[in-house]
Amino acid sequence: MAEFKIEPAQRITRLPPYLFGRLNALKLAKRQQGADIIDLGMGNPTDPAPQIIVDKLCEAARDPRNHRYSASKGIKNLRGEVAKKYARLWNVQLDPETEVLACIGSKEGFSHMCLAMLGPGDTAIVPDPAFPIHNYAVALAGANVITVPLGNDEKFINNITGVVEHLYPRPKLLILNYPHNPTAMTVDEGFFEPVVDLAKRFGIAVIHDFAYGETCFNGYKAPSFLSVKGAKDVGVEFITLSKPYNMAGFRIGFAAGNKDMLNYLATIKGYYDYGIFQAVQIAGIIALRECNNDIIVQNQKYQSRRDVVCDGLNRIGWEVEKPRASMFVWAKVPQEHSKGKGSLDYAMDLLEYADVVISPGRAFGENGENYMRIALVENEQRLRQAVRNISRFVQERPIRKTNRKS
Numbered sequence: 213m214a215e216f217k218i219e220p221a222q223r224i225t226r227l228p229p230y231l232f233g234r235l236n237a238l239k240l241a242k243r244q245q246g247a248d249i250i251d252l253g254m255g256n257p258t259d260p261a262p263q264i265i266v267d268k269l270c271e272a273a274r275d276p277r278n279h280r281y282s283a284s285k286g287i288k289n290l291r292g293e294v295a296k297k298y299a300r301l302w303n304v305q306l307d308p309e310t311e312v313l314a315c316i317g318s319k320e321g322f323s324h325m326c327l328a329m330l331g332p333g334d335t336a337i338v339p340d341p342a343f344p345i346h347n348y349a350v351a352l353a354g355a356n357v358i359t360v361p362l363g364n365d366e367k368f369i370n371n372i373t374g375v376v377e378h379l380y381p382r383p384k385l386l387i388l389n390y391p392h393n394p395t396a397m398t399v400d401e402g403f404f405e406p407v408v409d410l411a412k413r414f415g416i417a418v419i420h421d422f423a424y425g426e427t428c429f430n431g432y433k434a435p436s437f438l439s440v441k442g443a444k445d446v447g448v449e450f451i452t453l454s455k456p457y458n459m460a461g462f463r464i465g466f467a468a469g470n471k472d473m474l475n476y477l478a479t480i481k482g483y484y485d486y487g488i489f490q491a492v493q494i495a496g497i498i499a500l501r502e503c504n505n506d507i508i509v510q511n512q513k514y515q516s517r518r519d520v521v522c523d524g525l526n527r528i529g530w531e532v533e534k535p536r537a538s539m540f541v542w543a544k545v546p547q548e549h550s551k552g553k554g555s556l557d558y559a560m561d562l563l564e565y566a567d568v569v570i571s572p573g574r575a576f577g578e579n580g581e582n583y584m585r586i587a588l589v590e591n592e593q594r595l596r597q598a599v600r601n602i603s604r605f606v607q608e609r610p611i612r613k614t615n616r617k618s
Contacts (some may be wrong), residue, residue: 215584226351233577238563250598253569255393255539257458259513261499262506265457268498282487285478286314286466290493293500294451295467298456301426302436310471311444313478314496316488318450318465321477323349324484325448325467329385330355336385337372339363341576341583343393343421350385358383361579364390364399369406376414386411386447389421391434394576394585396535398432404440405447408488411446417473418447420491423465424538426456426507428516432536438469442467448473455539456507457499464488464496514539517588517595524599528606541586542573545553549606555581563609566601 235253237311243249260266272278285291291308298304315321326349330336334355338346339362350357358379360371368560376382390399404420411418420437428434437449448469454460466473487493521541522532531544550558555572562568571587573580590598 220541223354224351226354227348228351232571235563235569235572238560239569242563242567247567249563249567249569250590250594250601252595253571254589254600255455255587256273256589257455257460258479258537258589259458259510261458261462262503264502265459265495265499265541268458269462269491269495272494275491278490278494280490282490282493284481284485284487286312286487287490287493290314290497290500291540292468293469293497297500298436298438298468302439304436304438304468306438306468311468312472313474313481314464314488314493315450315467315481317453317454317463318421318467319345320463321448321465321467322346322419322421324353324480325450325473325477326353326355326385328351328480329417329473333381334385335379335381335383336387337375337383337416338387339368339389340578341391341394341573341580342387343389344576346387346389346421347577350387355384359577362392362397364397364403366406369410373410376410376416382414383416386416386418387421388437389423391424391427391535393421393424393538394540394571394573394580395583396538396540398434398536401435404435404437404443407437408440408442408446412442412578416446417470418443420447420449422449423452424455425451427511427539428537429511429518430532430536434537434608444469444471446470448477453496453499456510457503458510459496459499460493462495464492514588517590517592520592520595521586521588521599524596527600527603528603539588541588543584543586544582544586547582550582555584559584562602562605566589566598566605568598568601 239249291312294312295306295308298306330353332354335358336350336355338357338359340359349358358375425434448467450467452465469478474504518534522534525532525543529546555574559572571585573583
């Protein structure tokens, strides 16, 4: 009798190999052996959420009225606070009833928005490199990805226009992300104006991932896509409480903008979930109302950590520019250091011999090769130690003793 095998859905088989798998396996093995691993691989904040948020969460969790199912699109006062934030920071007027929707983190909202907008035969344009879910969510929806080299200038807009003009059927969705993950690339006021014009001209919807919109340094202020006239006619923007308020584990974010797109997302979410735990939403209200100064303090920490990493890596010969935003440093590894190795193999070597985890650029797309993404999630002392470990590895160049299998 033939062996019975349960097969996954085709959408699972369409996903690319998970390039972080090898790193995670080695990291676990080394920690089990007692190694002190400095993990800068994931943008997972290690600083605590402000105490006032935690106190409100505990208080709300004790109230049995919050133990019931909540509204899928988010409670009214929470959506109202998001609208106030947009008005205060970016001069964007939003109707909290129809133009704001709460998500179980922006990643969930983004993924379900792709499911609501795309299907077999549809195409989305995604810059390369990209945060992986920007590609994976499209694939999981059964649609196709067309990549263009990432940019933040007129040439980038022209490249997108060229793709749209020559592709039939035309792409249905354009996915953007500034400040960018993984590269920390930023844009200035005016960048989104031709994006809106392009979207209207060709009938393309836009999703802007604005997760790092408030994580900015040296006086830089990231512009909101929705601040451009007509942006709400063509697209939506996702923000999150994860990074500015250190609430990553709370899982709360928002979609804002086009009423129709938000209605599509609300329809999908109505089938998939019953909303975010109401105590978390109430804590989110306190974050939005009371904790804006905490964002300033957190950004100062990230800026100082950025300087430690960039200055240290530049001293050992890496090519690193200080980013104006995000919680990442995007570093190019010199060929004389990598010895022709791909970024994944080089990241494996750094973990094995330097006890430092950083993300290989290739995991974010072909154009990420030869780069590394470093998350600024440890304190300055640990970051200095990470640079020293990398420097020692570069000088000693140990030879790999074993062949690893993925």
